[in-house]
Amino acid sequence: AQSVTQLDSHVSVSEGTPVLLRCNYSSSYSPSLFWYVQHPNKGLQLLLKYTSATTLVKGINGFEAEFKKSETSFHLTKPSAHMSDAAEYFCVVRNAGNMLTFGGGTRLMVKP
């Protein structure tokens, strides 16, 4: 069985400061990991994905995530938050059977 835990349901940062959204996973297989972003009343947009090619993954809009197998973590970071980054973020693990498991989501708030 696999599971995903997003350690913070809400994160608040000031514009221009770093962003850290934490994700831990458990999986019986070598997982594929994803981060998605959802703006209000919208679908989910893929930010980045890890598929074992490299442990530091760069995504869109300046986001990146580092896969750490020893810590079973896949935290999402961005050096400098922008107001447009305010949204809900989901960490997702995909197993070999092509099924997705979603974390509970982290709502990022960006203060001016």
Next chain:
Amino acid sequence: DGGITQSPKYLFRKEGQNVTLSCEQNLNHDAMYWYRQDPGQGLRLIYYSQIVNDFQKGDIAEGYSVSREKKESFPLTVTSAQKNPTAFYLCASGGAGGAGYGYTFGSGTRLTVV
């Protein structure tokens, strides 16, 4: 451009009615999924289909039904048996097998019982 189209964007249902949510993709993806999202919660899997003419129940299938007669289409029917259908519904598709295939989501349908 390739993508997933969900319709309608907003849907209102009277109690006791069945309603059908549309999901169409032109990405040539084999697998399609339906998720339900409630306020402040993550996504919960309703049904999924890995191939045409085959589908499987997800974690919360009660009160819902699906069909997969064409590769491009995976409609979801919310039946009167679903006691609390008000939610945001998301459809997704993905390529079959292998790591590295991304998943594409539709823009969602917000269903409200009136």
